[in-house]
Amino acid sequence: xxxxxxxxxxxxxxxxxxxxxxxxxxxxxxxxxxxxxxxxxxxxxxxxxxxxxxxxxxxxxxxxxxxxxxxxxxxxxxxxxxxxxxxxxxxxxxxxxxxxxxxxxxxxxxxxxxxxxxxxxxxxxxxxxxxxxxxxxxxxxxxxxxxxxxxxxxxxxxxxxxxxxxxxxxxxxxxxxxxxxxxxxxxxxxxxxxxxxxxxxxxxxxxxxxxxxxxxxxxxxxxxxxxxxxxxxxxxxxxxxxxxxxxxxxxxxxxxxxxxxxxxxxxxxxxxxxxxxxxxxxxxxxxxxxxxxxxxxxxxxxxxxxxxxxxxxxxxxxxxxxxxxxxxxxxxxxxxxxxxxxxxxxxxxxxxxxxxxxxxxxxxxxxxxxxxxxxxxxxxxxxxxxxxxxxxxxxxxxxxxxxxxxxxxxxxxxxxxxxxxxxxxxxxxxxxxxxxxxxxxxxxxxxxxxxxxxxxxxxxxxxxxxxxxxxxxxxxxxxxxxxxxxxxx
Amino acid sequence: xxxxxxxxxxxxxxxxxxxxxxxxxxxxxxxxxxxxxxxxxxxxxxxxxxxxxxxxxxxxxxxxxxxxxxxxxxxxxxxxxxxxxxxxxxxxxxxxxxxxxxxxxxxxxxxxxxxxxxxxxxxxxxxxxxxxxxxxxxxxxxxxxxxxxxxxxxxxxxxxxxxxxxxxxxxxxxxxxxxxxxxxxxxxxxxxxxxxxxxxxxxxxxxxxxxxxxxxxxxxxxxxxxxxxxxxxxxxxxxxxxxxxxxxxxxxxxxxxxxxxxxxxxxxxxxxxxxxxxxxxxxxxxxxxxxxxxxxxxxxxxxxxxxxxxxxxxxxxxxxxxxxxxxxxxxxxxxxxxxxxxxxxxxxxxxxxxxxxxxxxxxxxxxxxxxxxxxxxxxxxxxxxxxxxxxxxxxxxxxxxxxxxxxxxxxxxxxxxxxxxxxxxxxxxxxxxxxxxxxxxxxxxxxxxxxxxxxxxxxxxxxxxxxxxxxxxxxxx
Numbered sequence: 024x025x026x027x028x029x030x031x032x033x034x035x036x037x038x039x040x041x042x043x044x045x046x047x048x049x050x051x052x053x054x055x056x057x058x059x060x061x062x063x064x065x066x067x068x069x070x071x072x073x074x075x076x077x078x079x080x081x082x083x084x085x086x087x088x089x090x091x092x093x094x095x096x097x098x099x100x101x102x103x104x105x106x107x108x109x110x111x112x113x114x115x116x117x118x119x120x121x122x123x124x125x126x127x128x129x130x131x132x133x134x135x136x137x138x139x140x141x142x143x144x145x146x147x148x149x150x151x152x153x154x155x156x157x158x159x160x161x162x163x164x165x166x167x168x169x170x171x172x173x174x175x176x177x178x179x180x181x182x183x184x185x186x187x188x189x190x191x192x193x194x195x196x197x198x199x200x201x202x203x204x205x206x207x208x209x210x211x212x213x214x215x216x217x218x219x220x221x222x223x224x225x226x227x228x229x230x231x232x233x234x235x236x237x238x239x240x241x242x243x244x245x246x247x248x249x250x251x252x253x254x255x256x257x258x259x260x261x262x263x264x265x266x267x268x269x270x271x272x273x274x275x276x277x278x279x280x281x282x283x284x285x286x287x288x289x290x291x292x293x294x295x296x297x298x299x300x301x302x303x304x305x306x307x308x309x310x311x312x313x314x315x316x317x318x319x320x321x322x323x324x325x326x327x328x329x330x331x332x333x334x335x336x337x338x339x340x341x342x343x344x345x346x347x348x349x350x351x352x353x354x355x356x357x358x359x360x361x362x363x364x365x366x367x368x369x370x371x372x373x374x375x376x377x378x379x380x381x382x383x384x385x386x387x388x389x390x391x392x393x394x395x396x397x398x399x400x401x402x403x404x405x406x407x408x409x410x411x412x413x414x415x416x417x418x419x420x421x422x423x424x425x426x427x428x429x430x431x432x433x434x435x436x437x438x439x440x441x442x443x444x445x446x447x448x449x450x451x452x453x454x455x456x457x458x459x460x461x462x463x464x465x466x467x468x469x470x471x472x473x474x475x476x477x478x479x480x481x482x483x484x485x486x487x488x489x490x491x492x493x494x495x496x497x498x499x500x501x502x503x504x505x506x507x508x509x510x511x512x
Numbered sequence: 513x514x515x516x517x518x519x520x521x522x523x524x525x526x527x528x529x530x531x532x533x534x535x536x537x538x539x540x541x542x543x544x545x546x547x548x549x550x551x552x553x554x555x556x557x558x559x560x561x562x563x564x565x566x567x568x569x570x571x572x573x574x575x576x577x578x579x580x581x582x583x584x585x586x587x588x589x590x591x592x593x594x595x596x597x598x599x600x601x602x603x604x605x606x607x608x609x610x611x612x613x614x615x616x617x618x619x620x621x622x623x624x625x626x627x628x629x630x631x632x633x634x635x636x637x638x639x640x641x642x643x644x645x646x647x648x649x650x651x652x653x654x655x656x657x658x659x660x661x662x663x664x665x666x667x668x669x670x671x672x673x674x675x676x677x678x679x680x681x682x683x684x685x686x687x688x689x690x691x692x693x694x695x696x697x698x699x700x701x702x703x704x705x706x707x708x709x710x711x712x713x714x715x716x717x718x719x720x721x722x723x724x725x726x727x728x729x730x731x732x733x734x735x736x737x738x739x740x741x742x743x744x745x746x747x748x749x750x751x752x753x754x755x756x757x758x759x760x761x762x763x764x765x766x767x768x769x770x771x772x773x774x775x776x777x778x779x780x781x782x783x784x785x786x787x788x789x790x791x792x793x794x795x796x797x798x799x800x801x802x803x804x805x806x807x808x809x810x811x812x813x814x815x816x817x818x819x820x821x822x823x824x825x826x827x828x829x830x831x832x833x834x835x836x837x838x839x840x841x842x843x844x845x846x847x848x849x850x851x852x853x854x855x856x857x858x859x860x861x862x863x864x865x866x867x868x869x870x871x872x873x874x875x876x877x878x879x880x881x882x883x884x885x886x887x888x889x890x891x892x893x894x895x896x897x898x899x900x901x902x903x904x905x906x907x908x909x910x911x912x913x914x915x916x917x918x919x920x921x922x923x924x925x926x927x928x929x930x931x932x933x934x935x936x937x938x939x940x941x942x943x944x945x946x947x948x949x950x951x952x953x954x955x956x957x958x959x960x961x962x963x964x965x966x967x968x969x970x971x972x973x974x975x976x977x978x979x980x981x982x983x984x985x986x987x988x989x
Contacts, residue, residue, distance in 0.1 A: 105558075106558075107557070107558045113557070113558075115557070120557065123557065125551075125556065125557070125558065126551060126556075127551050127556075127559075129558060222560060223558070223559070223560050224558040224559070225558055226557040226558045227557075227558065227788075229787075230787035230788050231787035257562065258560060258562060259560050259562075260560065260561070260562050260563065260788060260789050260790050261560075261787075261788065261789075261790065337784060338784075338787055340592075340782075341590050341592050341601075341602050341782070341784070344592060344594065344600070344601030344602060345555050345557070345599060345600045345601050347594060347596075347601060349596050349599075349653070350554060350555075350556075350599060351556065351557075361596065365594055385782065388592070388782035388783075388784055389780055389782060390780045390782070393782075393784075397784060
């Protein structure tokens with residue numbers, strides 16, 4: 024038998040149901056893998072060996088007693104370190120929260136309560152970044168090339184699923200933070216429609232854009248994890264009050280007659296040849312399956328990036344104001360008065376990128392500048408929504424690159440924030456419009472780095488994306504190449 | 513030069529909802545420090561606010577009682593500033609789309625009724641409380657008050673004297689208490705006001721530069737602060753100076769205000785729409801439903817008291833302006849007591865008891881039925897008015913009906929002539945000097961003897977019967 028950690032969640036769930044294997048065995052095998060490769064990958068901030076083994080045994084006992092369990096009960100899952108886990112350190116990869124232990128669970132943490140959380144994953148500090156280089160603690164490596172970044176901000180979650188250090192994982196996506204690292208690390212990453220997954224307990228970066236979503240090895244696992252985490256939550260006023268949906272009903276490769284648009288603004292300058300070709304070959308594949316594919320236009324796209332950075336930074340400047348050294352987390356030493364506590368704590372506790380965005384956000388909200396920046400950005404937001412609205416009158420789905428290029432080398436873009444921001448060009452518009460999107464691993468570039476293609480759906484039509492992703496998975500000639508790590512493969 | 517004063521007020525009132533505005537913590541005053549709070553109201557990472565619908569209902573109720581338009585579409589905004597008592601470093605408030613706008617509150621002035629305009633009423637959350645150590649260089653924060661719901665009532669600059677401003681404050685308090693949205697306990701900080709005051713040469717159209725006083729927490733302090741500020745600004749202008757736009761702090765003990773911050777130091781609150789909350793949508797149906805629950809307002813009470821009940825303007829004003837007293841009064845007359853007797857008791861002895869006991873009308877432990885019974889006991893001659901005044905304090909102490917108190921303490925009036933005659937004879941026998949005085953025409957001797965008899969009967973002898981007997985017996989001696 025191959026190692027259990029190489030399997031998908033649905034394969035393991037079958038084995039668990041058939042009592043061929045126990046959750047404790049799965050977890051033990053999972054930790055063996057972590058021992059082997061975590062030194063190279065560094066995807067975790069916290070590994071929860073003892074807690075996880077105890078939990079696995081508890082689920083095994085419940086299963087043996089015939090208790091009702093969720094379909095993914097007993098499966099190991101990794102959770103991004105900005106999702107609150109009761110009594111488990113939740114740091115947001117920031118010095119500011121290096122010691123923060125939440126006394127409550129995020130709603131999603133409750134929803135996965137019979138899965139086994141094996142660790143909290145690394146990320147860009149407060150989810151600000153596209154390479155996970157902004158973590159206070161460590162640099163997570165891309166499992167396909169340890170000299171390259173895993174993408175970000177959910178780089179840890181993407182890398183641990185890619186490296187078989189977790190079966191599935193949760194991340195958060197504010198401007199591409201699930202889809203882009205999924206693309207870089209060759210896994211499936213899904214950002215649900217805004218409001219489908221409760222944000223309660225997700226440490227806020229930009230409230231109107233943040234959304235939690237799954238990282239998985241295949242589309243079926245993605246559907247199963249979506250089933251587990253979606254649903255209305257009275258604790259989140261922005262949560263959509265819609266009936267629960269079974270996403271596995273969309274695991275059906277029949278996409279005949281589906282109308283797919285490829286927005287030309289996503290295929291132009293700045294998009295690498297290899298990425299563009301991957302999207303075009305995905306388009307061909309869809310056509311061969313009976314879909315209608317044509318080029319379309321989202322003319323407001325060039326304004327999306329600027330609007331995104333203004334709105335997200337404005338909200339962040341306010342959301343991150345509570346980290347003041349008074350009640351929890353880091354407090355600077357040797358402060359002479361209150362102002363000094365604020366000044367030193369926030370100067371020392373936040374990293375460079377976080378401070379840059381707080382300053383940018385504070386500026387765009389300032390009296391005298393509000394209309395020119397924040398208000399204008401909100402107007403652009405409306406236009407971008409209308410753009411998508413028009414496109415979706417004609418198309419069921421849009422197909423685009425997830426990122427302009429494949430994973431870059433450490434340090435390559437960290438010196439130039441604007442260049443780093445530009446890497447988000449293909450992902451931010453969905454957050455601005457609240458739409459669902461998936462990155463699906465579709466090819467490798469000439470250097471053996473994964474290329475993801477992005478599927479964009481109408482709001483609340485997350486299921487259409489699952490169906491189209493599943494169709495790609497079933498019909499693609501590309502058989503996923505696993506990263507070479509630790510000599511185990 | 514002659515000046516006229518322009519005053520606008522912002523009143524913050526804590527709402528008397530069961531729970532806080534954005535979480536399910538109890539909304540109660542006091543309690544051990546930091547025990548009435550949760551991750552939401554202390555703003556821990558990741559938590560989200562959920563608006564308490566009752567807060568919107570109470571704001572609408574206040575707005576209707578103060579003649580406001582109710583917005584169909586309203587939203588909440590973040591007001592950003594750093595202070596340790598503000599755990600999220602922003603207060604959720606309302607910026608440009610408040611729930612209520614364009615209202616007015618009538619006040620009585622020497623020139624008759626004047627309507628003071630209201631710009632708006634909006635909802636927001638209260639902050640915690642800082643406690644500075646008396647010794648040592650630290651401060652502590654109590655977040656129990658954090659997230660308590662507030663409404664902010666913003667007036668137009670329609671008041672032209674501290675007296676008018678005080679009348680406005682009192683009217684607003686009476687209305688809020690009457691409709692039951694706030695208990696308006698100033699000593700618990702549930703009502704506070706900011707004062708904006710400017711003066712201008714009489715006849716000038718443009719406003720003068722205004723100063724602001726923040727968080728004044730008693731009406732008398734507000735009144736004194738306004739009088740002081742009026743004088744201060746006049747003195748500055750008369751000396752050829754210029755009024756600066758500034759925020760001042762009133763020291764009620766010293767009776768002076770000092771500068772807190774100048775215009776240059778004014779904060780930029782960087783208001784923006786609260787992304788964690790959805791817009792507040794208010795339907796006409798809901799507004800009408802709430803309108804139906806509005807009780808009789810102070811102004812309407814006043815009209816009824818002076819009209820059909822025939823009370824004086826003064827008595828009617830005192831009663832209608834104090835919901836607790838008005839409720840006691842209404843319930844007393846509903847239970848059969850006369851309006852005048854009820855008003856006299858409430859504004860006389862009962863108010864005196866409240867003062868002595870340092871209590872609010874809301875805290876009166878007995879109801880109108882008990883007061884009506886007390887008044888009826890006098891009417892029926894069961895007790896005298898003097899005895900009734902002794903029963904009243906017991907009613908404050910013990911939760912018993914007046915008839916029970918009278919019974920238990922043996923206070924029933926002695927009306928039996930035989931029994932009274934016996935006491936009269938005893939007192940006459942014991943006071944021969946007074947009897948001689950009476951005989952030589954000293955009429956006050958009669959009063960002295962009456963007093964002695966009442967004393968001997970422990971106040972229970974029927975005074976009319978005592979008088980009658982004395983007048984009969986004395987001349988025969």
